[in-house]
Amino acid sequence: MSVVTYELKEHVALITLNRPEAMNTFNPDMYREFNAATARFRDDKDAWVAVIAAAGERAFSAGVDIKALDQFANESDLDAAKEVFDVELEGEYFCDKPIIAAIQGYCVGEGLSMALGCDLRICTENAQFLLPESKLGIPTINAAMHGARIMGVSNALELLLLGEARDAAWAYRTGLVNLVVAEDKLLETAMEWAQKIASLSPLANRITKEMAVLGQTRGFNENAAIGAAKRDQLMRSHDVQEGRRAFMEKRAAKFIGA
Known part of the structure; x- marks a missing residue:
């Protein structure tokens, strides 16, 4: 079974993280399939807007699958691990097509960094945002740069340096998300936004x-x-x-x- 699915309808690509049993954490398969899906969207002339969503109710993505990372690092060299555990969407400018993140539940670490690489973010009322890298002794790179651009340096540093979770109300107030909706309206709202954008030039x-x-x-x-x-x-x-x-x-x- 694919851990990332891709559907295209009326110029809108729906990319879905599909490891709900593992809170949609990123393991090597998830990285490979997600990067393949976003590249497919970027290169498809018929795909004009993307929505990135996630299966399950508990999490958009709880970040990196630490056990998978540890196992991979033990079996491979560090440079190989860096190449596998990489989200291309988080680069400076992945593509010029609009991308919307539909976020529910936990949006942590890699999940939040990936969401910050998108252009618009819609979340549910129960969403929780966290960048815990400093607790693990790891600096935050891409999320720090995207976060400062999107939220302002002070708000981004509050999230980055304290390593504490912030709720949907805080995320909306600081500009981390564009809109907060009820849980049962998340995908519907994200697709409505995508369809409105796709109806324009x-x-x-x-x-x-x-x-x-x-x-x-x-x-x-x-x-x-x-x-x-x-x-x-x-x-x-x-x-x-x-x-x-x-x-x-x-x-x-x-x-x-x-």
Whole structure:
């Protein structure tokens, strides 16, 4: 049975962590299958938005499967372990397509780091957020950088340095999540957001995401020039013409991503 599933419907990819019996912790199989699923989404021209969800009620992901990591490290060298235990989505800029995390229950360590690599986060009222790496003597790298960008340095450091869990209300107040919903509305709401995004121009959304995310590290003038050049190229596309016609005809636009 796959520990990560992938479904594509109407331009929305649903990627589901599927180890509920282990609170969706990441073992080597989960890392491999998750990275394969996100790469599939990134490279599929028909996939415009992704929702990352998790099976079960207890956890979005409780982080790394420590037993699996320990066993792998004992059987392999440390460099090999580093390559296997790596989420590509957590990189600086995985792709320019919008990605939504639908979070329930425990969102811990690697699970939270992965969620911070997404663009939008929706959680349930019972969600708990924790980065316990310092308790294990391990520095937090990717989550520290993404967290500071998303939540501000002070809020991120509260989560990082204290190593204590924070609830959904705190997560919403600090900007860690965009929305808090009832448990039975989580996936429905995440899919509604994804479908709304997918109904708009995918080409425009991709450029917009790039400007918002990479604009944090590029200078304003450089970013504006890049954005203007991409916009000028986009003006010749089918979707821009369709959007203009639909506006004039007072109807919903039918974008094709070209």
